[in-house]
Amino acid sequence: MRATLIHGPRDIRVEDCPDPVLLTDTDAIVKVAAACVCGSDLWPYRGINPTPEPRRIGHEFIGTVTALGSKVATLKVGDFVVAPWANSCGTCPPCRNGVQVACEHRAAWGGNDENGLPVDGGQGEAVRVPNADGTLVPVPGVSEPDESLSKSLLALSDVMGTGHHAALGARVAPGRSVVVVGDGAVGLCGVLAAKRLGATRIIAMSRHADRAALAREFGATDVVSERGAEAAVKVRELLGGVLADSVLECVGTAEAMDQALRCTRPGGSLGFVGVPHGQDGLPISVLFSKNISVAGGAASTRAYLPELLEDVLAGLINPGLVFDTVMGLEQAPEAYRAMDERNSIKVMLKLG
Amino acid sequence: MRATLIHGPRDIRVEDCPDPVLLTDTDAIVKVAAACVCGSDLWPYRGINPTPEPRRIGHEFIGTVTALGSKVATLKVGDFVVAPWANSCGTCPPCRNGVQVACEHRAAWGGNDENGLPVDGGQGEAVRVPNADGTLVPVPGVSEPDESLSKSLLALSDVMGTGHHAALGARVAPGRSVVVVGDGAVGLCGVLAAKRLGATRIIAMSRHADRAALAREFGATDVVSERGAEAAVKVRELLGGVLADSVLECVGTAEAMDQALRCTRPGGSLGFVGVPHGQDGLPISVLFSKNISVAGGAASTRAYLPELLEDVLAGLINPGLVFDTVMGLEQAPEAYRAMDERNSIKVMLKLG
Known part of the structure; x- marks a missing residue:
């Protein structure tokens, strides 16, 4: 599959990467429908945070579940899901307190999970999602959101x-x-x-x-x-x-x-x-x-997703309007440039 | 009257001072029944905060109203009152927001009021209280509290x-x-x-x-x-x-x-x-x-006084237990020493 890597300051590349597969029984594989660039991705892009070696990047995405580990209980293949920017188990004390960003078993998008196994970044065609039950939120009654709804669902991932x-x-x-x-x-x-x-x-x-x-x-x-x-x-x-x-x-x-x-x-x-x-x-x-x-501090968007999702689906809020630009995955370098130069408020990378 | 002054580090003296008189039509004069030493009084006592010249000190006291300016509406002569550690007008925007410590017309105990007129410190026999309506809280049905109740009322002033x-x-x-x-x-x-x-x-x-x-x-x-x-x-x-x-x-x-x-x-x-x-x-x-x-931050104890006073009078809380030592006003230097050396949790100075 194709996925985005950061190699260093202002050096974003879309490259061939291995297709993700289930590695633990609490994983899901999500085929990404849309992803985006975060303001915080600009810190390494601008060289303010170091990038000692090339790494996968991106932590906001929506898409369809294509495979599930045997212990995943709340999702099914075919579900359209929102992935919050922070992965979380949903059961440890911080998660139960609604502070999922402090999850004791948190995996890092584009980094590793608690077992040291690699986790995909969000800016790619597919992602292995550890802690699938505690992380992903299915969108009821939606399998192929139109562009407007996609934008708002993607906004729920983080901003x-x-x-x-x-x-x-x-x-x-x-x-x-x-x-x-x-x-x-x-x-x-x-x-x-x-x-x-x-x-x-x-x-x-x-x-x-x-x-x-x-x-x-x-x-x-x-x-x-x-x-x-x-x-x-x-x-x-x-x-x-x-x-x-x-x-x-x-x-x-x-x-x-x-x-x-x-x-x-x-x-x-x-x-x-x-x-x-x-x-x-x-x-x-x-x-x-x-x-x-x-x-x-860092927002536990997972905690807020259910109520905000309800308002998005009811048409009460339309946060997707922050996406004033839509590009394809191969244009990721251009998306970073547009965000960095503030020519775009936020860019949606549309896949597939 | 007799009142306490700080002259410098570890130099507390009780001296003869002019009796306070009404200076504005929103003043009250309070004959002090009890006062105390605050942990914050120890900062100048220890020389951590400078004392460039001798000044009156103390900002926690209870007592009886003996005179009122013509515009004071909520108090009457003879009322037994609690004075919060921070003077406040009760009508400016911060006071209306319950943040009386940020009062735009606040007078400083032992310092000056907004007109530059001197204000007595709390550790003395009597105090001119500017902004009497916004500051003092009368204790309903009480004219001469016993020592136990006095301690709890005094605790409502600050701690x-x-x-x-x-x-x-x-x-x-x-x-x-x-x-x-x-x-x-x-x-x-x-x-x-x-x-x-x-x-x-x-x-x-x-x-x-x-x-x-x-x-x-x-x-x-x-x-x-x-x-x-x-x-x-x-x-x-x-x-x-x-x-x-x-x-x-x-x-x-x-x-x-x-x-x-x-x-x-x-x-x-x-x-x-x-x-x-x-x-x-x-x-x-x-x-x-x-x-x-x-x-x-600095507590607007004036805002909390009504509800806490109710609980004190109902016998639900007994904060006065923090006063483990009682002394007379003339013993103020000793009271500071006891607080400084942590030989006492808090000293009540009993007057009259």
Whole structure:
């Protein structure tokens, strides 16, 4: 089969790889219908995270189950499934606590499972999925989703669940004012998640017309282009003299976190999901004196998939709109370039 | 009148000071019945915070209203009141949000009010209280509390509300396992708050028999004497292989915060109320990878006073037990010494 590998900075290649086969009795094989490039894939792409040797890449995909290990109980061959970005067993204490990202038996897409056996990356034609029961979520009544539905299902693999995680971390609720820092796919899904959770005043931070337009379509009531201290001044002005109740930090840089903290009112809540890069640490004196609560981290999208899937299938949310570009698998290098140069919000790689 | 001043490190004196008088129409004058020394008073006492010139000190007191400004609406002369450690107006946006510590018109006990007028410290015979309506809480049906009730009312001024704030920050709830780091009066009140909020498994960290005994009386089911990484191992063992759902950090040092983070399970919550000292910042990568939420800071005890007061008056909680020593005002220097040397958990200064 064909699959994507990263060889080093800005060196993405689609190559021939062995077809995956069942290696344990809790595995599934999934024929990938669509995959995508994550903002976090750009860290090694940009050379910020090292790539000591070529490796398979990608951790967001949807597709059809083609084979199952003998102990898999909740899936059947032919099921159309969403794979969350983090593999999880579903039964260990963290999984039972809804923190699947801390699964004690987690396998790494494009890496290895707990037995040291290789696991495929998501950007390829097929994937061996360890811990199939705890990981994959079947989409009821759907076997061949159209492109629009495919996009939304694929968004549930990571960005929509991650935006939802940020909104929960920021304690978004009806009546609370919301600021979203970051206009990538996660930030935009954060806007949609905030709207879904009942926020009526949502301020998106963006300097890009296309992203700002999608933020508004997702529920943003205001768009702010200022940054840093100026952004906080603008937020205070928009909210009638106070800062925001809930702030979503969806970037991960020190600048974004600083901006998010500046926009949060005393006693407010900050949800953060941007993978921390270049941050020394959260300024505890600021948190203490402003009584700002902080919650977030890597999102257990597996935990949120059932309820978000229900809303997608009911047509209540359409997170797939973040995919403004569709390419084939062989165009993966181009997809990375488009994401890196911010010419695309998010690229769907359509297979088959 | 007589009142306490700090002149410098380990130099506490009780001196003659002018009797307070009403200076604005929103003031009250309170004749102090009891006051106490706060753990945070020990920072300047130990010379860790500078004392450039002698100043009045103390921010926890209870007493009787003896005079009122013309605009005070919720109090009457003769009311027995609890003064929260933080003065607040009760009407600005932070106060309306229940974050009175961020009050935009806050006056500082022993410092100045927003008009630059001097405010008495709490460790003295009487106090001018700016923002009387927003600050003082009358105790219904009580005019001369006995010593036991006085202790519990005085605890509501700061330590009990602060322990409650830590427990809320740590999302304590029925069924959640709790660890409390710190066996000072705040930590002990954190144990009591956790018990009050329904926790059934509460692990207190202490190496002092008297404090451990009080922790058990307040609801601790286990006492751990280990520190740092060893403490986390012990907690995991006590909880059957997992770390704690909720951890209260009630010290403020880097070591205590590190220990608290080590004891928190993935997806767990850390409530922190220890005034940060010597901490560079919260390790955001740990928070991100473990999905630990952090909430706390200076407690708005004014917000919690009504519900906690109700429980004190109903005999449901007895936070006054943290006062293991009672002295007179003239013994304030000795009270500081007893607190500093940890010979006393908390000293009540009884006046009149």
